[in-house]
Amino acid sequence: MLRFIAMRLVKAAIILIAIVTLNFFLIHAAPGDPAAVMAGEAGAADDIFLEQLREQFGLDKPLLTQLGLYLGGIIQLDLGFSYRQQMPVADLIFDRLPATLLLTMTAFVISLVLGTLAGVLASARVGKWSDTLISTVALLFYATPLYWAALMAVLIFSVQLNWLPGFGYETVGGNYEGLDRVIDIAKHLILPATTLGLFFMAVYMRMTRASMLEVSTLDFVKTARAKGLKPGIIQRRHVFRNALLPVVTLAGLQAGQLVGGAVLTETVFAWPGIGRLMFEALAQRDYNVLLGVFFVSAAMVLLFNLITDILYRVVDPRIRAS
């Protein structure tokens, strides 16, 4: 097991360097640079101004030298400096990371728990009206574009009913402390986390339902029934456990997106997280921030893949590392 993890970590490091290099070239292939954007926002600039900016951003050096410098920094875990925001990139990212993790993990838990529950429920009542209802709702969630669902949620729960705040992380200027602050943040969390979780909730539901139905036709379940076991025990021990594997695979995928997977939601809900940071950095061609977010997200994806593989072996001990 340890050997397996060590091997995977070495591979992950190599993949990371490759990803960073690829991203570096992709980003620099886009038209425009941060100096042009900053000058553009200022509405006026002369050659001296642009030259000053490019020198400051290090854009006057050859591309390969820039890449070399960046990789050199990454190996020492130095993500560089954002001249636009006047802050080290690592600080920027780690300031924003908790907000994103809170949002995406809540969405993750909501979708995983509700999705599998609904799936189990639907499979138990297959063909009945409750199954139809659950399946239809799931299909609706599956097909609804995220931004539309988000806007509708804001329109209904925030503008019309005035139950929940429509955007932001907490009440600005509210100066809440302790438990009040936790409640305030939780209120702000409900709409974005739910909308973000809708799609995966639907996916888990459909996957669990299909998987449960498939497994329940297999021979060992028939054997279990023949042995006279109670249906509840069969469902829980024999069917659900085996039906869970494909769900774990998908959950691993979603978990990989925990960082940086919420660009749209964070923008619509003014959630001060990594996804928005990335989106803004992209528009501003803030190369270091963009590469930094990509780096952290890629590292998280690799990490969650590893965790998923380990989880596989826990759920089904027959799976061995090859």
Place this chain on the structure above:
Amino acid sequence: MLKKLSLLAATFIVATGTALADPVSGGRANAVIQPEPPSLMLGLVQNGPTQMVAGNLYESLLRYGPDLEPLPQLAKSWEISDDGLTYTFHLYDNVKWHDGEPFSAEDVVFSADVFLRETHPRLRQSLKYVESITAPDANTVVFKLNEPFGPFIGIFEVGTMPMIPKHIYEGTDYKANPANNTPIGTGPFKFVEWTKGSHILLTKNEDYYIDGLPYLDEIYWHIIPDAASRSVAFETGVVDILPGGSVENFDVPRLTAMENTCVTDKGWEFIGPLSWMWLNNREGPTADKRFRQAVMYAMDREFAKDALWNGLGKVAQSPVSSSTRFFSDDVSQYPYDPDKARALLEEMGYDGTPVRLLPLPYGETWQRWAEAIKQNLEEVGVKVEIVATDVAGWNQKISDWDYDLAFTYLYQYGDPALGVARTYVSSNIAKGSPWNNVEGYENAKVDELFAKAATAVSKEERQTLYTEVQQILTDDVPVAWLLELGFPTIYRCNVKDLVTTAIGVNDGFRDAYIEK
């Protein structure tokens, strides 16, 4: 008894009347800022959002009324010599920086002559005319010019010449100075905190040099990236002030229909944003003057104003905005006339070569506007292909002259020598910038007129020269003028005196108060 009662009532009415008219202290302003500024150090960064927030922190020598007449800010009075070469400013004598250090004429000399000369591209152009800046005593500053420069009195606005504390910046690497993150100015509000991605908090400057000002206790600038969410923020009462351009134009009628909601398009007179389409004068059909005139006739600008801008703003008549000095309407006019456009196209023998149109990547309104103009042009037989870009890509394409028609809007800065000439004089043709003579227009007569007008001393002489240049330009149509944009500032009606000068919200909330 009855008499007594009515007397009492009269007193009451007078009393409330006074209470309504008198500004009251206290309260919090919640405003939207969009997009998040890169920095609040106005001496280093002058983009729109930075100016809007930092206009509360920093000040300059003057501010400007809606008619562009100079008003006191840090300078309580000033004189201009008859030859137009010497400008003497007398400063308020009890001004302090936010850190408690006294502000003096030495700070003005440092800001204008040392700091901004190095960091401020727009001011640098105007400072070419300045021979010396001196401080004969702590409260007097003298600018001596090497030749008269007509618009000189117009460069003392906070976005153009913010005062920078000498004691913090002298001898340091300006861009790396840690003080950039905790800006220190002389303004009515002080910087408190900036939670990136969430909000910026400013608080009242208790030591402000004008007694009783400012009225507000604090200002929260909310950073909300999505335009629809900014509308929601106003609708749900989270913010009370939406500065011009913070919401999509199609949301404006819905928001202004709300109770207790006021709207104004004032406060943009100084910068006078004027929109036009760059027309590539170098190659393709747009190189032909008749084609460019045809574009002017083909566009239904009234429709664009009403449908896309909710009737705010004005159809542009000339390269000079009507709120800018020396505007003239004694020029060639281009009413909507598709037949004339078709005739001109036929006359030049337009062969149907398609043209590429670059919209401005600043939200839905500009996208729709590009579509409206595409339709206008196709009605007269011009094939148009819309090219989509993001902001960085747009800057690059414009800078590289890689377009046929391209939307833009530029600021006028109150005087043709500051904001207009740069677009049309041939010495300003250079690849790499999206705000110089991007269209590649060359006309020796125009160059000469702009040069003469900038340094002419008398107002009458300047007007004559600028009228002539406007006539030549409207005939040549180097660019296709669209609208003098009217950006609506939307706010709750109980917020008073929010927009009082020609710089509007960017001039800070010094005089604003919330009616109880």
